[in-house]
Amino acid sequence: MRMIEANGIALHVREDGDPAGKPVVFSNSLSTDLRLWDAILPLLPAGLRLIRYDKRGHGLSDCPDGPYALDDLVADAEALLEALDIRDCVFVGLSVGGLTGQDLAGRRPDLIRAAVLSNTAARMGDPAMWQARMEAIRAGGLDSIAEAVMDRWFGPAFRHRPEVAAWKNMMTRMPREGYLGCCAAIAAADLTECTAALTLPVLGISGSADGACPAENTAAMIETIAGARMEVIDGTGHLPCVEEPETYARLLTEFLEETGHV
Template sequence: MRMIVANGVALHVREEGDPDGAPVVFSNSLGTDLRLWDAILPHLPAGLRIIRYDKRGHGLSDCPEGPYHLEDLVSDAEGLLEALAIRDCVFVGLSVGGLIAQSLAARRPDLIRAAVLSNTAGTMGDAAMWEARMEAIRMGGLDAVAEAVMDRWFGKSFRQDPAVALWKNMMARTPQDGYLGCCAAIAAADLTESTSALTLPVLGIAGAEDGACPAERTAATVGSIRGARMETIPATGHLPCVEAPGSYATLLTQFLKETGHV
């Protein structure tokens, strides 16, 4: 295990693959840690430098007092890439990780040469919806919302898989302050204008049965970016990299080849 202090926060980081290879950085969703990407890694091409990390308040990373702002999460990622001397990476962000990808790409195009915006959008929900969820968590803990979150995360077929219990436990064991902090960051985020101005190569990925960020919302955001391409994986929800890792990895590998990253 490795910790790197970035933006004053100790972040749990995992590096795999070729240390001299083209860097691919993964940023995960609310209520998950870097294990979100485990299933796709065996399907990716050899020779990549793969970097995964737990954002603040999640996994083994520090959990500063909240609420957080998206700017905090983006500055964490920026500091991490600088600490690892990473330039020209492909940044893969899912859900709030996709918000981080959008904002970081707008702020630091020298760090990111291409981005994958997965199950995300320029805005994700409204403030009232997020406040209601945060209040339910304050009153009853993460267990109070866990079943509803699983319904939004997974497609109808996968929802019956025993593996869902693993993801429910991961979500419910997220530090409550970290989860609430990131909820606040998502609730206040509106990247509509800055994302539509992006000029780097972008691949959008959605799950056809995503109950957290419907595919049409991801498509609308990706469609606002000149030259971006959108793909939807059938019969999957908010975490298609979990439900259909082979399909997800195929789309990512094709994008890496299209952008000359492999």
């Protein structure tokens, strides 16, 4: 296990692939850790430097007191890339990881040369929705919302497979303050203007059965970015890299080839 001091906290980081290869950085969704990407990494081209990390409040990273702002998550990612001496990466962000990628790409184009914005939007939900969720968690804990979250995460064909229990456990066993802190960050985030101003290559990915960030919301964001394109993986929910890793890896590989990253 490797920890990196970044923005005043310790972040859990894992690197796979070729240390001298072109970097691809993965940023996870709310209440998942870096294992989110386990199934797709073996399917990607050889020779890449593959970097994953647990954001604050998640996995093995520090869980500072909340609430958090998106600025905190972006500053964490920026400091992490600086610490690892990463430039010109392809940043793959899913859900709140996609919010992080949008904002960081606008701030630091020297760090990110292309982005995959997966199951995300320039604005995700509204403050009232997030406030209601936070109140439910404070009253009943993460277990009280877990089944509803699994319904949003997975499409009908995957929803009742045995491995869903592992994803539910990942969610419910995370620090409550980490979940609440990131909920606050998402609730306040509105990247409509900065995302529309992006000029780097962008691929949008969504699942047709995504109940957390519907595909039409991702598509609406992608349409505002010059030259960006969108792919929808049929039948999958909010975590298509889990449900259809082969398809997800193929789309990512094609994008890496299009952008000259492999």
